[in-house]
Amino acid sequence: MIITRTPFRVSFAGGGSDLPSFYKKHEGCVLSTSINKYMYVSIHPTFDRKITSIKYSKAENVEDVRKINHPIARQLLLDYKVSGVEINSIADVPSGTGLSTSSAYTVGLINLLKAYTGKYASQAKVAEEACRVEINKLGEPIGKQDQYGTAIGGLKFIRFLSDDTVDVEPVIVKPKTRQKLDRNLLLFYTGLTHSAGEILKEQSHNILSDEKKFENTIRMTELTKEMYRTLLSDDLDRFGEILHENWELKRELSQGITNYTVDKYYDKAMNAGARGGKLLGAGGGGFLLFYCDRCHQDRLRSELSDLVELPFSMENGGTKVIYVGEKDWD
Incomplete structure (x- = not known):
């Protein structure tokens, strides 16, 4: 075997x-x-x-x-x-x-x-x-x-x-930066699953046919590069903010990326103190990821208590x- x-x-x-x-x-x-x-x-x-x-x-x-x-x-x-x-x-x-x-x-x-x-x-x-x-x-x-x-x-x-x-x-980041990032990232399962292929097919079509969506994707790559720099400079507060800005751009790329349930839990987490977050994968369901300082994590968990949290580390x-x-x- x-x-x-x-x-x-x-x-x-x-x-x-x-x-x-x-x-x-x-x-x-x-x-x-x-x-x-x-x-x-x-x-x-x-x-x-x-x-x-x-x-x-x-x-x-x-x-x-x-x-x-x-x-x-x-x-x-x-x-x-x-x-x-x-x-x-x-x-x-x-x-x-x-x-x-x-x-x-x-x-x-x-x-x-x-x-x-x-x-x-x-x-x-x-x-x-x-x-x-x-x-x-x-x-x-x-x-x-x-x-x-x-x-x-x-x-x-x-x-x-x-x-x-x-x-x-x-x-390559400093050990304290990696530890803080690990500590402040939280995953919650929405209970929804999705077909990535269908969502990505629509997203690919939209990128080709809609100039605004193509420009959104360019902006997302710029944010990705900035996010990389935040890790090198230990600026994890900005890292969390970029998570949110990236999500706001991504959700405009295809109708299937988000839905009422995802938006409801995302808003609850942000109101509970998360600096930013996103839905993982193509969209439509799956896991919500949040960057949240430890001082707000108990409140965030309380607000999302009907979802299953998945403890993890890099x-x-x-x-x-x-x-x-x-x-x-x-």
Whole structure:
């Protein structure tokens, strides 16, 4: 048996600028971090090697890999010419909640199949392959930040260039700044899930067809760069304010990004003392992230007491193989 562990990611600013409809015309960028909530994927030869088994929220058992319904698992097993195995996945959070569960699965499975077939690739190469699978082969209308955000660990500034390359720069901050940031970031689950593909498809169309929305996205990249500078200068008060300014711009990019429930809880948190926040992922549901000074956190938690809080912290590892058993396959 082999097991990989891939972190989920929290994106602070710049989401949407990783779509080709934007970065082909203007350089995109996001500031994000991997967190200590994970996707685990394991592989083991099946007892009956004629059967390939995929277990996620459903269970599939097939003799022909081409008949697997799960598109990512099917594509990658075909790419790596692997069959006669059982692949299981389990996650710390539900899917469709804005923490990049789908891309974390893709990244984790690529890392897993490389280990299983005796190949090696850097985290950046795993991220690049995950983009190629999800965007080019499966035709998902998504960007590139999730693949790089989950494959490569730590706090990072990611640039999306017009030639389709991606540049990842680690953000090195003082220990006290990192500790304060960890302490003042709070996550709450709205109970709503969403279809990222549909929202991003509309957002991509709007960026191409609406000049104001394109200008909004440019402004979001400028805020992302400023947010990066706030971390280097230990100005976390401004970091929180930029979270709010970025959210105000993002919610104008597509109708599906926010809704009554999201707005209600967001307003409650801001009135309770949060400096800023945003909905993670494409929009429509999932997790709300807030930056809130410790002196206001009890009040904020009280105002959002009917939501589930997810305690978390930033992590540095990225996707990795965490277990390799004795070789018991051909």
